[in-house]
Amino acid sequence: MPAESLADTPARAETADAKRPRLTGPAAALLVRAAAPERRHLLLGVAWLLLAAGLEALGPLAGKYFIDNFLLPRRTDVPAIAGLLGGALVAGLVASWLRYRQLVRLAGVAMRSVQRIREEVYRHVLRLPMAFFDQAITGQLVSRVTNDTEAVKTLYVQVLFVILDSLIILAGSLVAMLWLDWRLMLIVATLVPAVVLIVVVYQRLSAPAVTRTRELRSELNAQVAESIAGMPVLQASNATGRFRSRFEALNDSHYRSRLRELRANAWLLRPVLDLLNVLLLAAVLWVFGARAAGGALSAVEVGVLYAFISYISRVVEPLIQITLQFSQLQQALVGASRVHALLAQAEVPAAPEEGAVTRGEIRVEQLDFAYRPGLPVLRDIDLHLPAGSFHGIVGHTGSGKSTLLSLLLRFYRAEAGRIRIDGIPLEAIGEDEFRARVGLVPQEPFLLAATVRENIAMGRALSDGQVQAAAAAAQAHDFIERLEQGYDTPLGEGGARLSVGQKQLLSIARALAGLPRILFLDEATAHIDSETEQLVQQALARLRGRVTVVAIAHRLSTVRDADRILVLNHGRIAERGTHAELMAIDGGLYQRLYQLQQLEDEDAAD
Numbered sequence: 001m002p003a004e005s006l007a008d009t010p011a012r013a014e015t016a017d018a019k020r021p022r023l024t025g026p027a028a029a030l031l032v033r034a035a036a037p038e039r040r041h042l043l044l045g046v047a048w049l050l051l052a053a054g055l056e057a058l059g060p061l062a063g064k065y066f067i068d069n070f071l072l073p074r075r076t077d078v079p080a081i082a083g084l085l086g087g088a089l090v091a092g093l094v095a096s097w098l099r100y101r102q103l104v105r106l107a108g109v110a111m112r113s114v115q116r117i118r119e120e121v122y123r124h125v126l127r128l129p130m131a132f133f134d135q136a137i138t139g140q141l142v143s144r145v146t147n148d149t150e151a152v153k154t155l156y157v158q159v160l161f162v163i164l165d166s167l168i169i170l171a172g173s174l175v176a177m178l179w180l181d182w183r184l185m186l187i188v189a190t191l192v193p194a195v196v197l198i199v200v201v202y203q204r205l206s207a208p209a210v211t212r213t214r215e216l217r218s219e220l221n222a223q224v225a226e227s228i229a230g231m232p233v234l235q236a237s238n239a240t241g242r243f244r245s246r247f248e249a250l251n252d253s254h255y256r257s258r259l260r261e262l263r264a265n266a267w268l269l270r271p272v273l274d275l276l277n278v279l280l281l282a283a284v285l286w287v288f289g290a291r292a293a294g295g296a297l298s299a300v301e302v303g304v305l306y307a308f309i310s311y312i313s314r315v316v317e318p319l320i321q322i323t324l325q326f327s328q329l330q331q332a333l334v335g336a337s338r339v340h341a342l343l344a345q346a347e348v349p350a351a352p353e354e355g356a357v358t359r360g361e362i363r364v365e366q367l368d369f370a371y372r373p374g375l376p377v378l379r380d381i382d383l384h385l386p387a388g389s390f391h392g393i394v395g396h397t398g399s400g401k402s403t404l405l406s407l408l409l410r411f412y413r414a415e416a417g418r419i420r421i422d423g424i425p426l427e428a429i430g431e432d433e434f435r436a437r438v439g440l441v442p443q444e445p446f447l448l449a450a451t452v453r454e455n456i457a458m459g460r461a462l463s464d465g466q467v468q469a470a471a472a473a474a475q476a477h478d479f480i481e482r483l484e485q486g487y488d489t490p491l492g493e494g495g496a497r498l499s500v501g502q503k504q505l506l507s508i509a510r511a512l513a514g515l516p517r518i519l520f521l522d523e524a525t526a527h528i529d530s531e532t533e534q535l536v537q538q539a540l541a542r543l544r545g546r547v548t549v550v551a552i553a554h555r556l557s558t559v560r561d562a563d564r565i566l567v568l569n570h571g572r573i574a575e576r577g578t579h580a581e582l583m584a585i586d587g588g589l590y591q592r593l594y595q596l597q598q599l600e601d602e603d604a605a606d
């Protein structure tokens, strides 16, 4: 199957959907859905937030009461003053305690919601069709599952709760001011449309920069992942310099984009609001000054003046907080829409749980397939593989061998024709049943950074005896026993401590450990020496009659003993028969392939 390219591509674009930094309906639904199981916590958290903000809003009113009733009339009523101060102190303490409880509760809601979203995204990725991974770039996908979901957490923790908190304080202060002096309150309230205007301008200026920054960050991830995966090729082809320059260029674009974003923040958020704060204070003082000059200022209004000055800062501060959160909101929305775009990708449709693989007989009728419309890769494929038989598939590069295997493995769906296993259509067999009964040994063995035992068991509840039996059947037991810690030897990332042949034998052991009825091998002997190839051949011979084996082989010796060999040519089955039958076709494709390979082998021996 095609490997991911190491081509020197410029910055790669992502889906248009992920670019729109808007809390679209489905993205909002995602956030609400993730928080839904926490409704009780959410309601209690918001209730405590409301109570705390209400208690805090009483502070300036208490100050006004003190000025009006004790300070200006020069009254020294100690028990009343002590009562007032004590009340203010208790209200402050209760407000602080409620804030603590509310923060812990709401932060918990946010964290658990993001945990759920991240799990949902990962679960979804595991169920995406292979066609999706043909286009996907590993690093970008990793970025979606980790960074973007983290950005969504910001949306819950900081943005929504800080904005909610600020809105409540703002509303409380405006109501208190309305009660004190509605005309003055209207002057202060002009701040609100001014801030809305600032936020709109800010969003216009910074949204493209924020989106670009996120894209570039995920491209940085993609390049690092790609470079690590292809390190041997990178170093051997002396491409490290080129990759370094590409990374530096990307990193520089990221820096510039972030700078544009920060400039918009620096200009529009705090400084403009601080200026508005000063203007507002001047306006309120001017009104009071005018009233005093006109002789209309009563003694009672000194308390109102004090309360107003206190409330102005309480109005300005939450507005500053709200606008500051907008930069994070922007990033979180981009994150949420990217996560949503990924979740919107269609999963592999779930198969009904009824069909079962019992014997392992495969029948293919009139199969046609194309990855892209109009470019057929397989045409008119008809096959019958009896249960327990051993079939080889050979053919030149690009003839469609791996594609046929991918269709038999249900990685893609054919547009025309039928595949049946034991008489049941492929898509009617339950996913668990299908994967348990059908094993695959891929061309590139994939090993986890875990022990030999874990690599064979792959999370299945297998006993030591079952693991060892599978290893013995794959001719891997002997070399495993020779490792320092036998089956408990840690293999290092990608099985770095083993030879390619040993990795391949482990990969076969893993496939056999599930006791499959059908076993597919995709060029499993392509990169191993003839000695290991013989081990693989012995392992396959032992499966005869019990497991249906389909082996794609570049090396014809691997399938020489097969019951039947299928020769693919430009997506069609050109020849089929045993080795002897195919060799008897004069000028036949198989005969030519075989002779060519013998010449190559002789050359290699020379």
Ligand SMILES: Nc1ncnc2c1ncn2[C@@H]1O[C@H](COP(=O)(O)OP(=O)(O)OP(=O)(O)O)[C@@H](O)[C@H]1O
Pocket (backbone or CB within 6 Å): 001, 002, 134, 371, 372, 377, 395, 396, 397, 398, 399, 400, 401, 402, 403, 404
């Ligand atoms: N995921 C894909 N998307 C689009 N085209 C693909 C994809 N995989 C394979 N192809 C194309 O389909 C054709 C058959 O490819 P396939 O990998 O099945 O050939 P193959 O016989 O297995 O070749 P090889 O021996 O080199 O592995 C090729 O032209 C290839 O470019």
